[in-house]
Amino acid sequence: MSLTDHLPGQSSAARTFDREANTVPTARSWTRRIYTQLGAAEDLLDACALLISEVVTNAVLHGAGAQYTVVVESDLWISVWDESPALPRHREHALTSEGGRGLELLEMLAPGYQVIEDTTRGGKCVRFQPKGWT
Template sequence: MIVLRGFGCRVLEAAMRSQQHQQQGAFVARSVFPCTAEAVRPARDWAASVLRQAGGGTELQAETCALLVSELATNAVLHAEGERFEVTVWPECTIDVRDGSRKEPESRFPGDGEEGGRGLLLVTLLAQKYEVILTDDGKISRFRL
């Protein structure tokens, strides 16, 4: 069962699209990373490289992809359960970061002096679309550039 939450998304349409991708195996590339701070940079660099080489993205999209994967992978490392997180690059510049937590990310509005807490804000501002899909074993944070 897939439960979908997102910012301005159509629940039925997105759930159907997600199921279609799973059935068709239509992703460009997928990689699994250990749930450690040291894995964030390789995940970010891997996703940007795939987008550049095979995903049809521009250089600006690849750089934005790197930033957003970094933010979502950091959230997975800091807040998710499990020993790994997974990054999938789909056609049309769509990227998933999957982790083992069913807890939905919450946007924060940190003060001027705070270092963290701006990751989801960046994702929602820079992505064309951002959504969170709850699955039986965790969640998928998906963005499209």
């Protein structure tokens, strides 16, 4: 696991995690800490925690490669990159299903989210900024 923490004057913080389920809480708490350092309000911290959990879980479950990378920009955009070229897609799910709502959550809480094919490194990046940040 590699780490580049946010320091005053930098425009981003980045951390690479092993693509394992037990890293999801660590990615969530690390991202929340960076958001706190950048002065995000409590409601944005909660939205950030929910969305990063969802996107990172998808990278772990549906991604490829041994690791994934999370980048937090100073304008509170978050990017999650993994090596899989497969793009996220809407899935049918029952009302009682525990999964399948990731894109719906992004559409609701971060309506300008982006899915970017990474033609340089391969794979893809899911990029979002929770609404409400000014």
